[in-house]
């Protein structure tokens with residue numbers, strides 16, 4: 302029997318063969334890649350990553366017990382510290398599949414993220430549309446380096462990282478305590494509870510302007526920040542929301558730097574400088590507001606379920622601070638139990654569960670494995686903070702004592718706690734976040750006992766959702 306193809310069929314067949322050929326050439330799995338589950342053509346590992354990609358990336362797709370967190374491969378009895386996955390390319394500018402390296406070990410995250418080759422960011426059309434690669438969070442290369450260095454220096458000069466924004470935060474904490482005092486005995490929803498004081502603190506850092514977030518009419522900046530949180534996801538948020546306020550922002554810092562820049566290739570030069578300034582303001586709000594306010598919500602949620610922990614913290618506060626004065630940052634060294642509560646909250650909640658993905662800027666050999674240029678690298682912070690081999694069998698329990706020495710008089714730092722990631726792109730607001738959370742939590746515990754709502758005594762806690 303003879304077959305004849307029409308011209309159209311021949312063209313379609315050739316096109317299909319060409320696509321198949323390009324696919325095979327581009328997506329051939331290099332044997333030097335880290336180990337990982339077998340991927341299918343075009344969809345990669347999408348079928349295995351499924352709904353719970355967080356846990357699959359932690360344990361591998363054949364994991365026998367998806368709910369006991371451990372980065373231990375039960376079959377080979379080896380720790381899975383590095384895995385290779387292929388994710389589909391929906392919204393990512395890659396051909397067919399997105400090569401993805403997942404790091405499940407804090408030491409490896411610190412090591413790889415200290416390498417300049419790992420400092421790229423995965424750009425996709427959404428982040429590109431909003432940020433155009435400007436600012437800090439989604440930029441890379443010279444632009445990122447220059448903008449990050451400048452912002453860090455200014456935040457340091459300004460004193461954020463030296464804690465001199467203490468006045469702002471303590472004022473916000475006092476306002477929060479007053480608002481709680483009006484509601485004693487009534488249930489308060491934990492969602493958005495801390496958005497007002499956190500957004501206002503950030504706003505004061507960039508503009509020196511103060512707003513009463515507890516007034517019946519929400520200040521515009523809080524409305525804008527909440528609309529950002531509601532409407533777009535973490536990576537897709539834009540500085541544009543805050544643009545009308547740019548005239549307030551550090552006029553004698555960034556704008557002076559722009560004015561003094563005469564090199565057209567500089568990221569501070571004229572229009573490019575403006576775009577970066579706009580993006581940075583957005584970055585600070587996006588990265589700083591939801592993370593900090595959610596951490597506070599988690600801290601109060603855990604505390605509401607652990608009255609004994611509250612009693613111990615309050616005994617410490619009574620001894621060190623008393624009731625007649627405010628808590629200051631200088632009290633921190635004498636309040637190790639409060640500090641341990643925060644560290645345990647960072648660990649257990651792991652709110653930035655998979656960090657912010659990085660992208661390899663050049664082919665790199667790492668611990669004998671080949672990490673190709675363009676591959677996405679994910680630090681699986683959730684896995685690192687929930688590894689039973691590191692933290693013990695009670696990894697899902699809220700137990701601040703794990704961060705204290707035996708007689709509970711000193712904080713014990715743990716190398717595997719990296720809620721702010723590590724290396725060259727480590728969180729820029731870490732100091733501000735740690736200081737504000739300390740002041741808020743200590744001020745609340747100094748005055749109140751947090752109890753679960755009798756109408757909702759059991760709370761099902763997930764990293765992303767809380768429900769009765």
Ligand code: HEM
Pocket residue numbers: 414437438439449503584585586588589590592593596652653656657658720721722723725726727728729730731733734
């Ligand atoms: C509990 C609060 C916070 C947590 C858990 C947190 C966590 C993180 C993490 C995991 C990253 C990704 C780092 C990486 O790419 O490897 C990050 C980046 C960043 N954070 Fe935070 N953050 C918090 C608060 C803040 C605050 C208050 C600010 C600013 C005021 C801030 C500003 C930034 C910026 C600008 C970046 C991007 C850094 C870069 O790409 O070079 N964060 N943060």
